[in-house]
Amino acid sequence: MRPTSEPIVVPITEYVVKVASRCNLACDYCYVYEMADQSWRTRPHFPAGETVAATAQRIGEHMRTHGLDTVSVALHGGEPLLAGPERVAGVVTAIRQACPGGSTIDARVQTNGVLLDEPMLTVLRAHGIRVGVSVDGNRAHHDRHRRDHAGQGSWDGTARALRLLRDNPDLYSGLLCVIDLANDPVEVYEALLEFAPPVVDFLLPQASWPAPPPRHGEPAPYADWLTAVFDRWYDAPLRETGVRLFEEIIHLLLGRQSTSDQVGLSPVAYLVVDTDGSFQQADMLKSTAHGQPETGFTVFDHTVDTVLTHPDIRARQAGIASLADECRRCALVRVCGGGNYTHRFGADRGFSHPSVYCPDLARLIEHVAGRVRSDLAVRLAR
Structure with a gap:
């Protein structure tokens, strides 16, 4: 972590609220259950009523302090739908009641989809809660990693949920897909398109310098995978879906700000609240070391502004000042932003490594830039 000359405070506008600390699947790449941090074992299965009330109070308090009229609340787990429709709806209701009158709480739930059915969707609709689903392509792609505790694939349940959301597009927030180099990239993308997602988020596998990703050391296999998807997406005659990573890179190339922590230098403006009421940093940090996401603060004893004093959170809000020297010298730094914070971790310098x-990232950004530059040149020449 590189120290900053003065505190930078960016209000929190997104909260990841854990409504379950257990999961009905046992995905082999899961950073919550399968990697370095095992704190889930001591967390309550579900948040107690007083935890929900205190969480809601802290969110509302922070909105009033900073004059915020909109925040996002993502209900996570584990598998959040294990909490049941009443508990899920109750968390969102409590937060809305604690927030300033006239404010907007953009609520969504991120699920594996297996427990999503018509009755659950009816409750989610009644409370204005949109749904995102994690899915890795077609049956073969998906079931390679996303299995239940008995070792059975989860594709049937996930596909059922996706068909339900396809028929209810107003509740459909999008898809998360973890990249697996064993899968054909265009085949994965087109399998996802069958469910008409409004947006797709492709995620690089959780990795760090002590635990590198598969095929690390090859020139740029993940860029090859992603550029194949980019060309298929970019060359489509009509827009089929949004792809968040590609859109973020294009926005950054055009001088705009990022809204994702995968790329760009925008300060991180989200916090996690676990089922015990502890404030935490990004869940993905669980992949690096036990206890790495912890801040030592809780909703019972600390305001959100107090959490913002944590040195790691200050570092993540410091933009280019917190990056490795190699990154700060790079011509692509304002687009790449050092990549995902977790992917910078090394045993010697902590998070002060390049990704x-x-x-x-370099090859992907250069490819996207080349395509966009070429198109702009053609349009300007007309």
Whole structure:
């Protein structure tokens, strides 16, 4: 972590609220259950009523302090739908009641989809809660990693949920897909398109310098995978869906700000609240070391502004000042932003490394820039 000359405070506008600390699946790449941090074992299965009330109070308090009229609340787990429709709806209701009158709470739930059915969707609709689903392509792609505790694939349940959301597009927030180099990239993308997602988020596998991703050391295999998807997406005669990573890179190339922590230098403006009421940093940090996401603060004893004093959170709000020297010298830094914070971790310098995916990010950004530059040149020449 590179120290900053003065505190930078960016209000929190997104909260990841854990409504379950257990999961009905046992995905082999899960950073919550399968990697370095095992704190889930001691967390309550579900948040108690007083935890929900205190969480809601802290969110409302922070909105009033900073004059915020909109925040996002993502209900996570584990598998959040294990909490049941009443508990899920109750969390969102409590937060809305604690927030300033006239404010907007953009609520969504991120699920594996297996427990999503018509009755659950009816409750979610009644409370204005949109749904995102994690899915890795077609049956073969998906079931390679996303299995239940008995070792059975989860594709049937997930596909059922996706068909339900396809028929209810107003509640459909999008898809998360973890990249697996064993899968054909265009085949994965087109399998996802069958469910008409409004947006797709492709995620690089959780990795760091001590635990590098598969095929690390090859020139740029993840860039090859992603550029194949980019060309298929970009060359489509009509827009089929949004792809968040590609759109973020294009926005950054055009001088705009990022809204994702995968790329760009925008300050991180989200916090996690676990089922015990502890404030935490990004869940993905669980992949690096036990206890890494912890802040030592809780909703019972600390305001959100107090959490913002944590040195790691200050570092993540410091933009270019917190990056490795190699990154700060790079011509692509304002687009790449050092990549995902977790992917910078090394045993010697903590998070002050370039991303373990540095060559992939560079090649992907250069490819996207080349395509966009070429199109702009043609349009300007007309």
